[in-house]
Amino acid sequence: MMMTLQAEALLREASAASGLEDFGPDTFREPLRRLVHALNTEARLSADGLRAQHARLVGLLVNRLRVEEVYRLHPEIDSEEIAVAVCIVGLPRTGTTMLHKVLSSDTRFLFPRFHEVRHPVAPDSLRAGAPDDRIAQVEAELKWIVATSPELAAIHPLSSTGAEEEIGLIEHSFYSTSPEAFNYVPEFGRWLGAQDNRPGYSYLLRLLRLLQWQKRRAGEQVGPWLLKSPHHLHYLDLLLECFRDARIVLTHRDPVQTLPSYASMIVALNHLGCETVDPVAVGAYVLERFAASLERATAIRDQFPERFMDVAYRDCVNQPLEVLRRLYAAIGMPFTAAVEVAMESWLEENRRDKRAAHHYAAADYGYTDAGLAQSFAAYRQRFLQN
Incomplete structure (x- = not known):
């Protein structure tokens, strides 16, 4: 019989591995317990998948312990002021990644890098002179992912030092939609969606303060933050509450195109660690989750129109520099000649035709064009008619 995950055992293992005991605010314990239950009962994990989830959960808990230890050693971290200039939000596959990556070529922005998201605490923050092996x-982790699922490189480019979504930081709070990407855990997702997710955003802010302090300490220029994650589509009200000066860029593309593409990515991720994957069940849950969230996000957008900027996917593809100029004007930052050159270079080096084609069929996930069009009729009528 295959072993199962146990929340208390994971906590003990993390403490033993780190030699630390303070995990920070206890708000993470209930979502951790719920997630562990879902992984044991819903996810249909393979033996390799179980080992991977075990390692991932212990890693997150070890990171929490290290975060609290750095804060204990350096309480001045709490004084770091976080200014978020831009946060990119939208349905997956709507150009959020492209916008995020090209904006990250502007060295005035701070942003979480992949290795910082996976391992937020720099070793020398705990012990002076400790070597940094996070990259x-x-x-090694990315090499395994690409070897196991080559199609992921065509769907979503990965880089150990590149700009990465802060969802990986939020994941340390366990109020995160990340588990829904790697595992089929719909009951956990529904439970999470019904909770007050403020603890997730509070912990994100805590980790951004830590990252900014570490960057300042390392001699990096500290400026406004650039954030991005489709995760925020589910919690736009909390995003606005947490980062009161941020301009939210909402990306728009026809869900008839985006939902099948995203479902195919989730199926590919599920195959990394699940014994069996039901593409139709995955498709149904993806539709359920995002149809409800998009409706709620639109209502919140209408309450605070001055905080938002709408960007069409076709404009990101066909006239990206015009989109970028408009964004810089909206946030009051100069769009300098040097920035334009850097962004033109990034766009040329990262043209979509330089990556392998991403093949999928909507029917594989139980979708029809007519059904998706009906599910998102109001959204399509409002944002996709021009």
Whole structure:
């Protein structure tokens, strides 16, 4: 009989591995317990998948312990002021990643890098002179992911030091939609969606303060933050509450195109660690989750129109520099000649035709064009008619 995950055992293992005991605010314990239950009962994990989830959960808990230890050693971290200039939000596959990556070529922005998301605490923050092997660890992880699922490189480019979504930081709070990407855990997702997710955003802010302090300490220029994650589509009200000066860029593309593409990515991720994957069940849950969230997000957008900027996917593809100029004007930052050159270079080096084609069929996930069009009729009528 295959072993199962146990929340208390994971906590003990993390403490033993780190030699630390303070996990920070206890708000993470209930979502951790719920997630562990879902992984044991819903996810249909393979033996390799179970080992991977075990390692991932212990890693998150070890990171929490290290975060609290750094805060204990350096209480001045709490004084770091976080200014978020831009946060990119939208349905997956709507150009959020492209916008995020090209904006990250502007060195005035701070942003979480992949190795910082996976391992937020720099070793020398705990022990002076300690070597930093985080990049090597993440490169080994990415090499395994691409070897196991080559199609992921065509769907979503990965880099150990590149700009990465802050969803990986939020994941340390366990109020995160990340588990829904790697595992079929719909009951956990529904439970999470019904909770007050403020603890997730509070912990994100805690980790951004830590990252900013570490960057300042390392001699990096500290400026406004650039954030991005489709996760925020579910919790736009909390995003606005947490980052009161941020301009939210909402990306728009026809869900008839985006939902099948995203479902195919989730199926590919599920195959990394699940014994069996039901593409139709995955498709149904993806539709359920995002149809409700998009409706709620639109209502919140209408309450605070001055906080938002709408960007069409076709404009990101066909006239990206015009989109970027408009964004810089909206946030009051100069769009300098040097920034334009850097962004033109990034766009040329990362053209979509330089990656392998991403093949999928909507029917594989139980979708029809007519059904998706009906599910998102109001959204399509409002944002996709021009």
